[in-house]
Amino acid sequence: MSKKVTLNIDLDLYQILEQRFKGDEQGLNQFIVDAINDQLKVSNLSSKKEDDLESYLQKGSSGSRTYGIKGQGW
Numbered sequence: 001m002s003k004k005v006t007l008n009i010d011l012d013l014y015q016i017l018e019q020r021f022k023g024d025e026q027g028l029n030q031f032i033v034d035a036i037n038d039q040l041k042v043s044n045l046s047s048k049k050e051d052d053l054e055s056y057l058q059k060g061s062s063g064s065r066t067y068g069i070k071g072q073g074w
Contacts, residue, residue: 017031
């Protein structure tokens with residue numbers, strides 16, 4: 001299911017998109033959807049990496065051998 005979204009963009013960006021797609025609304029729509037999806041993937045990957053590292057380091061208890069192997073001790 002899809003929803004309609006209205007975007008307000010500056011005139012320069014509009015002209016660039018107009019030149020590139022020359023009235024092809026489906027092409028423009030797909031370009032915008034792909035750009036948003038790509039941006040969301042990048043931001044999700046970077047936040048997931050930070051979360052994974054943090055959770056990995058917190059798995060071992062303080063003073064345990066596995067905790068030290070993770071670089072958090074001896």
